Amino acid sequence: MAFIRKSSIWIVYLVVLLALPQFFDSVLAISIFNQIAIAIVFALSYNMLLGQGGMLSFGHAVYFGLGGFLAVHALNMIEFETIYFSIIYIPLVGAFSGLLAALFIGSFSTHKAGTVFAMISLGIGELIAASSLIFDSFFGGEAGVSGDRTFGPSFFGIEFFQDVEIYYLAAAWVFIATLFMYLFTQTPAGRMANAVRDNPERAQFIGYSARKIRYISFCASGFFAGIAGGLFALNYEFITEENLNAVTSGRVLLMAYIGGLGYFIGPIIGAVILTLMNSLLSNYSELWMLYLGIMFVLTVLFLPRGFAGFIMMHQIAWVRGKLSSLVMPYLITSIPSSLFLMACVAMIEMSHTEEEVFHYLWMELNPSGLATWLITLFIACSSFYAVRLLLPQLKDAWERANTIPEKESFGK
Amino acid sequence: MTVLSLKAVRKNFGETKIVRGVNLDIEQGERHAIIGPNGAGKSTLFHLISGLYNVTAGTIEFKGQEIQNKPPFEISRLGLARSFQVTNIFARMNVFENIRCALLWPNGYNYSFWHLMGKQSELNEKAIQVLEQIGLEDKMHYPAGELAYAQQRALELGIAIASNAEIIMLDEPVAGMSRSEAQNTVELIRRVTAGKTLIMVEHDMNIVFDVADKISVLVYGEIIASDMPENIRADSKVQEAYLGEVTINA
Amino acid sequence: MLEVFIFATLNGLVTGLLLFMLASGLTLIFSMMGVLNFAHASFYMLGAYFAYSISLYLGFWAGLIFAPLIVGVLGALVERYGLRRVHQSGHVAELVFTFGMAFLIEEAVQFFWGPDTKNYQSPDLLDFPLFTLFGQEFPAYRGFMIGISISIFIGLYYLLTRSRVGIIIQAAITHPHTVANLGHNVPFIFMGVFGVGTALAGIAGVIAGPILTTFPGMAVVLGSIVFVIVVIGGLGSLVGAFIASLLIGLLQSYAIASDVGVQDLLNVLGLEFDRNHPLTDLWTLTLPQVAPILPFLLLVLVLIFRPTGLMGKREQ
Numbered sequence: 012m013a014f015i016r017k018s019s020i021w022i023v024y025l026v027v028l029l030a031l032p033q034f035f036d037s038v039l040a041i042s043i044f045n046q047i048a049i050a051i052v053f054a055l056s057y058n059m060l061l062g063q064g065g066m067l068s069f070g071h072a073v074y075f076g077l078g079g080f081l082a083v084h085a086l087n088m089i090e091f092e093t094i095y096f097s098i099i100y101i102p103l104v105g106a107f108s109g110l111l112a113a114l115f116i117g118s119f120s121t122h123k124a125g126t127v128f129a130m131i132s133l134g135i136g137e138l139i140a141a142s143s144l145i146f147d148s149f150f151g152g153e154a155g156v157s158g159d160r161t162f163g164p165s166f167f168g169i170e171f172f173q174d175v176e177i178y179y180l181a182a183a184w185v186f187i188a189t190l191f192m193y194l195f196t197q198t199p200a201g202r203m204a205n206a207v208r209d210n211p212e213r214a215q216f217i218g219y220s221a222r223k224i225r226y227i228s229f230c231a232s233g234f235f236a237g238i239a240g241g242l243f244a245l246n247y248e249f250i251t252e253e254n255l256n257a258v259t260s261g262r263v264l265l266m267a268y269i270g271g272l273g274y275f276i277g278p279i280i281g282a283v284i285l286t287l288m289n290s291l292l293s294n295y296s297e298l299w300m301l302y303l304g305i306m307f308v309l310t311v312l313f314l315p316r317g318f319a320g321f322i323m324m325h326q327i328a329w330v331r332g333k334l335s336s337l338v339m340p341y342l343i344t345s346i347p348s349s350l351f352l353m354a355c356v357a358m359i360e361m362s363h364t365e366e367e368v369f370h371y372l373w374m375e376l377n378p379s380g381l382a383t384w385l386i387t388l389f390i391a392c393s394s395f396y397a398v399r400l401l402l403p404q405l406k407d408a409w410e411r412a413n414t415i416p417e418k419e420s421f422g423k
Numbered sequence: 424m425t426v427l428s429l430k431a432v433r434k435n436f437g438e439t440k441i442v443r444g445v446n447l448d449i450e451q452g453e454r455h456a457i458i459g460p461n462g463a464g465k466s467t468l469f470h471l472i473s474g475l476y477n478v479t480a481g482t483i484e485f486k487g488q489e490i491q492n493k494p495p496f497e498i499s500r501l502g503l504a505r506s507f508q509v510t511n512i513f514a515r516m517n518v519f520e521n522i523r524c525a526l527l528w529p530n531g532y533n534y535s536f537w538h539l540m541g542k543q544s545e546l547n548e549k550a551i552q553v554l555e556q557i558g559l560e561d562k563m564h565y566p567a568g569e570l571a572y573a574q575q576r577a578l579e580l581g582i583a584i585a586s587n588a589e590i591i592m593l594d595e596p597v598a599g600m601s602r603s604e605a606q607n608t609v610e611l612i613r614r615v616t617a618g619k620t621l622i623m624v625e626h627d628m629n630i631v632f633d634v635a636d637k638i639s640v641l642v643y644g645e646i647i648a649s650d651m652p653e654n655i656r657a658d659s660k661v662q663e664a665y666l667g668e669v670t671i672n673a
Numbered sequence: 674m675l676e677v678f679i680f681a682t683l684n685g686l687v688t689g690l691l692l693f694m695l696a697s698g699l700t701l702i703f704s705m706m707g708v709l710n711f712a713h714a715s716f717y718m719l720g721a722y723f724a725y726s727i728s729l730y731l732g733f734w735a736g737l738i739f740a741p742l743i744v745g746v747l748g749a750l751v752e753r754y755g756l757r758r759v760h761q762s763g764h765v766a767e768l769v770f771t772f773g774m775a776f777l778i779e780e781a782v783q784f785f786w787g788p789d790t791k792n793y794q795s796p797d798l799l800d801f802p803l804f805t806l807f808g809q810e811f812p813a814y815r816g817f818m819i820g821i822s823i824s825i826f827i828g829l830y831y832l833l834t835r836s837r838v839g840i841i842i843q844a845a846i847t848h849p850h851t852v853a854n855l856g857h858n859v860p861f862i863f864m865g866v867f868g869v870g871t872a873l874a875g876i877a878g879v880i881a882g883p884i885l886t887t888f889p890g891m892a893v894v895l896g897s898i899v900f901v902i903v904v905i906g907g908l909g910s911l912v913g914a915f916i917a918s919l920l921i922g923l924l925q926s927y928a929i930a931s932d933v934g935v936q937d938l939l940n941v942l943g944l945e946f947d948r949n950h951p952l953t954d955l956w957t958l959t960l961p962q963v964a965p966i967l968p969f970l971l972l973v974l975v976l977i978f979r980p981t982g983l984m985g986k987r988e989q
Contacts, residue, residue: 067765069772119977126709127976129768130904134972137897141966145958199527200536206524209513215495216473216505217586218528227534257897261776268769273515301784304777311770312755315762363784 021190028182032175039290041174045246047286048181049239052188054266054278056235061264062272063196064228065208066121067129070136071263074233076255077112077139078105078240080150083250086158097164098171102184102241109237110230117229121222124211133257140256155251158244174246181242188238193275195231204228265303269310271317280318298363302356328412340401340408347397354391358384424451426620427472427503427590432481432491434467434644441467443644444481449590454621456635458628464644465624466508469594472622473505474498485590500528504588508595508624510575512582514568518559521567521578523550525585550585556615557581573604580611590620597627609634632656676807681930682923687815689922690822694877695899696906696914697829698870704909705845705866707764708756711771714896715778716871720744720878721887722786725793733796741875748871752864775892783889795883818880825873826915833911842866901972907982916983921968928967934959 031044053075060066082105088094120131143150150156160171169176195201203224207214211221244250253259262285270281285303292299314321328334357371361378369376377383427449434442442464449455457465470476472483474495483491490498513521523540526549532538540546554560557577562570567578576596583591596612597605609630612621625631631638632652639649640661648658655661699713723743724736731739751774759770795814802810833839845852845862853859878891885891902921906913935958975982 061765065765067768125764126768126908130709130900131973131976133897133900134904134969134976138966138969138973141969145962145966146955194539195536197539197541198536199532199538199540200534202520202524202540203527203534205516205520206513209515210511212475213507213511213513213582214524216499217525217582218496218499219534220494220496223534227536231536257893261772264769264772265776298780298784301777301780304773304780308755308770308773308777311766311773312758315759315766359784 024189025186028186029179031182032178036175038174041178043286043290044178045174045181045242046290047283048178048185049242049246050266050282050286051185051279052242053236053239053263054270054282055189055192055275056232056239057263057267058272058275058278059192059195059204059228059232059235061267062274062277063201063208064204064225064232065124066132066225066229067125068132068260069129069257069264070132070134070139070260071232071236072255072257072259073116073136073139074109074112074236075240075243075259075263076143076250076252078109078237079244079250079254080156080240081105081108082241082244083156083158083248084149086160086162086244086248087156089163090159095163097166098160098162098245099166099180101160101245102238105237105239105241105244106234107237109240110234112237113230113233117226117233121225121229124208124221124225136255136257136260140252143252143255150252153252155249155253157249160245160248171245177246181246184238184242188235189279192231192235196275200224200227265307269307269317271319271321271323273316274319274323277317277319284318296360298359301359324409324413328409331412333412336412337408340405344398344401344405347394347401350394351391351398354387354394357387358391361387425449426451426486427622428484429472430482430484432468432471432483433479434464434471434476435479441644442471445641445644445646447639447646447649449620449622450637451589451620452618454616454623454634454636456623456625456631456638457641458625458631458638459641463641465641466594468641469505469592469622469624472498473503473592499586499588502586502589503592504583504586504590505592506579506583506594506596508598510572510579512567512575512578514566516567517564518567518570518578519550519554519563522553522581522585523547525582526550526553529586529588553581553585556584557611573600573608576600576608577611580608580615584615588619590622591616592622594624595626596623597625597630605630676809677930679806680809680811681926683811683815684930685923685926686919687818687922688926689919690819690826691877691881692895692899692902692922693915693918694822694825695874695895696902696918697825697911698873699899699903700906700909700911700914701829701873702867702870703903704911705842706756706863708767708771709900709903709908710867710870711768711896711900712751712774712778713771713871713874714892714899715775716744716748716874717878717881717895718782718889718892719747719778720875721793721882721891722782722791722878723875724879724882725791725887726786728793733794733798737876737879740879741872744875744878745868745872748874749864749868751871752867756867757860757863775896779889779892786889788889791882791887793882793887814883818884821876821880825876829873829911898968901968905968905972905975905982910982913983921971924967924971925964928960928964931960934962 028048032041035041035044053071056074057068057071060068060071082101085094085101085104086098089096089098116135120128120135144152160177171177171180196205203214203219204227206217207219207221207224214221214224240250240254243254266281266285267278268281269284270279271277288299288303292302296302310317316323325334325337328337353372357376360371361369361376361383364378366378369378376387425448427447429445429447432442432445433440445468457468459465467476471478471491474490474493474497477492481491482489485498485501485503488501490501490503513524516524523546526546527533530546530549532543532546551560551563554563557580559570559574559577559581562574567575570578576599580593580596583593593612597608600608605627612623612634621634623631623634625634635652637650638652638655639646640655640658641647648655648661650658695713695717699710702708702710702713720740723740724733727736727739755770755774756767759766799812799814799817801813803813803816804811831839833843841852841857842862845857845859849859852862882891885894898921902917903914905921906915906917935955
C-alpha cells in the first residue's frame with residue numbers, strides 16, 4: 012500500500028505520457044509532444060546543475076549537441092551496417108557521449124561554482140560551437156548531419172516510420188530518465204549537491220570535497236543531456252551546429268528558470284510552457300520571442316522561484332485547507348490583470364503590424380487610428396491602476412491563508 | 424595521550440603576522456578553552472587546525488599524523504569536527520537534511536549515488552537522535568535558513584557533533600545569545616561532547632571557567648599561558664596582558 | 674610581409690581598443706557590484722541604434738553625444754528597478770537577470786528597428802585616408818576610434834585615481850558598509866556606476882556601428898568576447914582589461930591576416946596526409962579559420978591555469 016501511494020505520482024506521470032496521443036493525434040500535436048519530451052529531459056538535466064548543484068551554466072547545449080551528433084552518426088553506422096542494434100538504444104549513445112564530454116570538461120571546470128564556473132561554461136560552449144563549424148567532416152558545417160532512423164533490427168515489428176512511434180519511444184525514455192534523475196536527488200551524492208550549493212565551505216567540514224560533489228552532478232547532468240540529444244536525433248533525424256550553441260544553451264536556462272529552480276517538477280513545467288509557446292504562439296505572432304523575453308525578465312524579478320515556486324507558495328494554505336479563501340481574490344485580481352495584458356499586447360502588435368485592419372481576438376482594430384490607440388491606452392492604464400488597487404487585498408488574503416498560528420506545526 | 428599537537432605554527436597574511444609561533448598540546452578528553460583579546464588570532468588558529476587556511480610554517484599533528492595544509496574534508500574525515508563563529512549551515516535544506524548530510528561520510532556513504540537515503544533506516548534514526556539531542560526534532564522539516572538565531576546555533580552545533588568526531592572545535596558557540604540561551608547551550612555542549620575532546624574559543628568568561636578544564640591565552644598570535652583555570656586566573660602575565668580589561672567573577 | 678604585419682597591428686589595435694571600451698565599463702560594474710553584466714554588449718548595440726536614429730536627423734556628432742547619454746540613463750534605470758531587486762537573491766540571480774535583459778534588448782531592438790541591417794555611416798568629415806602606407810590607405814575614422822578609446826582610458830584612469838568621486842568609488846568597492854556609514858549614498862553610487870558603465874558601452878556602439886555594421890546580432894558577436902576579456906584580464910582589474918583587450922584584438926587580427934595552417938607545419942616536418950583521411954579537417958586547418966575560437970581557447974586556458982586572470986587579485 013505504501014509503495015503504491017509513494018509511486019502514485021509516477022503512475023500518473025506514466026499514464027499521462029502514454030495517453031496524450033490518444034487525445035491529441037494530429038501531426039502537429041505529436042510533433043509538439045516529441046519536442047516537449049526532449050525538452051523535459053534536457054531541462055531536468057540542466058536543473059541538476061543549476062537548481063540542485065548551484066552551477067550556472069551558459070553552455071549546457073554542448074552535452075545535448077554532442078550527444079545528438081554522436082547519435083546521428085550512430086544512426087548512419089546502423090544504416091551502413093557498421094554496427095548492429097535497434098535504434099531504441101540510440102539515446103544511450105547520446106548519453107554516453109554527453110557523459111564522456113562532461114567527464115573531460117568537468118575535470119577542470121568544477122573547481123569553483125559561481126561566476127568562474129559560469130564563465131568557463133560560456134567559454135567552452137562558444138569554443139565547441141565555433142569549432143563545430145571548422146570540423147566539417149564530423150559536424151557537417153552549417154548544414155549539419157542527417158541520418159535515417161528506419162534501419163537496423165526492428166523493435167517488435169515497429170520500424171519507426173511514424174512520429175507517433177517515436178513519441179512512444181521518447182515517452183519511455185523520458186519516464187526512465189525522469190525517474191533516475193529524481194532518484195539521483197535522493198542519494199547521498201544528490202543530497203550533498205544541495206549542501207554544496209547552499210554552502211560549499213561547510214560541506215568540506217563534514218567530509219566532502221565540494222569539487223568532487225560538483226563533478227559528480229556535472230557528469231550526471233551531461234549524461235542526461237546526452238539522452239535528450241539522442242532523442243532529438245531520433246525525432247528530427249538530423250542535427251546542426253545550432254543544437255550545441257549558445258541559443259540552445261540559453262533556451263534551456265530559460266526553461267528551467269521559468270519553470271522553477273530547486274523544485275524537481277519546475278523544469279518539467281518550464282519545458283512544457285516554453286515548447287508550447289514556441290510552437291503555438293509563434294503561429295499567432297512573430298513577436299513571441301519578445302513576449303518570452305518579457306516573461307523571463309518578469310519571472311526573474313517577481314517569481315525568483317519560477318512557476319513551481321509560485322505553486323508551492325500555496326502549500327501551507329493547501330495543507331491548512333484555506334486554499335478556497337484565495338479563489339475569489341485571485342479571480343477578482345485576474346480580471347483587470349488580463350485586461351491590462353491584452354491591452355499591452357494589442358498595442359505591441361498594432362505598432363508592429365503592416366496591415367490596414369488588425370484582427371485581435373474577436374475585434375477588428377485600426378492600427379493607424381488615434382481613437383483605437385487612445386482607447387487601448389486608456390484600458391491599459393485604468394486596468395493597471397485597478398490591479399494596483401487590488402493587489403494589497405490579494406496579498407492580505409494570501410498572508411491570512413498562509414500564516415501558521417503559533418500552535419499549529421508545519422509537519423510534512 | 425596527546426591527540427592534537429601544534430608545533431611552532433605560524434600564519435602570515437602578506438606582511439601581517441597573525442599567528443606567531445604557537446605551540447600547543449591537547450590531551451584526549453580535555454576540555455580546552457582558548458581565550459584572548461579580539462584580533463589575537465583565535466579564529467585563525469581554528470582555521471589552521473581545521474584546514475581552512477594553510478599554515479605559513481610549523482606542524483599540526485592529529486593522533487601522530489601531520490595534518491597541516493590538508494584540505495578541510497580530509498581533516499574532517501580523520502575525526503575532527505568544528506563549528507563556526509558565524510552561523511554556517513545549509514540554509515535552503517531543511518533541518519533534518521542538514522543533520523543527515525553531516526552523518527553521511529562518517530557512516531561510510533562517501534560519494535554514493537546508488538543508495539537511496541529514504542531506505543537507510545539506521546542513518547535516519549541517527550539523524551533523529553542528533554535532532555533530539557539538540558532539541559530541534561519538532562523543527563525538522565523547517566528550512567534551516569528560517570530558524571530563529573538560537574536554533575540555528577543549535578543546528579550549527581548539531582552538524583559539528585553529528586559525525587561523532589573525536590575532537591570537537593567550537594568557535595564562540597554562545598556568541599550573540601541571551602544569558603538563558605547561553606546557559607542552555609552550555610548544558611547542551613556538556614551533554615553532547617561528553618567523553619570527547621573539546622576545543623573552544625569563547626569570550627564569555629563565565630562559560631569558559633565553567634566548562635574548561637584547561638585554558639590557553641592567546642595574545643597577538645602567541646600563547647602566553649596554558650594551564651588549569653585557577654592558575655590562569657592567578658597568572659600575573661595573563662592579568663596584565665588580557666584580563667586587565669575584563670574582570671572575572673566566575 | 675611587413676605591410677601585412679603593420680596593417681594587422683593597426684586593425685588589431687582598433688579592435689582591441691574598441692573591446693576595451695566595452696570591457697572597461699563591464700570591469701567597473703563588476704568591481705563595484707560584483708555583477709558580471711551579461712547585457713553589457715546589448716547596451717553597446719543600443720548605443721549604435723540610438724546613434725543611427727539620431728544621425729538621421731541631427732547627424733553623427735549629435736549621436737555621439739546624445740546616444741551614450743540615453744543608454745546611460747537606460748542602464749541606470751535597469752539597475753534601479755531591476756538589478757537592485759534581484760540583488761537580494763544572490764549573484765546567480767543577478768547573472769540570470771542580466772542574461773534575460775540581453776535577450777529582451779535584442780528582441781526589443783528587432784521590434785523597434787526591425788531585423789535588417791541599418792545603413793549607419795561614419796561622418797563625411799572623417800571620410801579621408803589618414804595616411805597611405807605601401808599603397809594601402811588607413812581611414813581617418815579608424816584613427817578617430819583609436820583616439821576616442823585612448824582618451825577614455827586616460828580619462829577613466831584619472832577619474833578613478835585622482836578625483837574625489839573616484840576615491841569614493843574605490844572605497845565603495847572594498848568597503849561598501851564603511852562608505853555608507855560615512856554618509857555616502859552607496860545605492861546611488863551603484864546606480865551611477867552602472868549608468869556610466871553602460872554609457873561607455875554606448876559610446877563604443879556609436880563609434881563601432883558604422884564599421885562593424887549595425888544589426889540586431891551585433892551584441893552577440895561582441896558580447897561573449899568582452900566577457901572573455903574581462904575574465905582573462907582578471908575580474909575587476911582595469912589595467913588587466915586593457916592588456917587583455919589589446920591581446921585579443923591583436924591576436925585575432927594577426928590570426929586572420931596570417932596565411933599559415935597545419936598543412937604548412939606538416940610540410941616543414943616533411944609529413945603528408947591523404948586528403949581522404951578521416952581527420953582531414955585537422956590537417957587542413959588554417960590560422961584564419963581558428964581566429965574566432967582563439968579568445969575562447971585562451972579563456973579556458975587562463976581559467977584552468979590562473980583562475981584569477983592576468984591581473985586579478987580577487988577570487989570569487
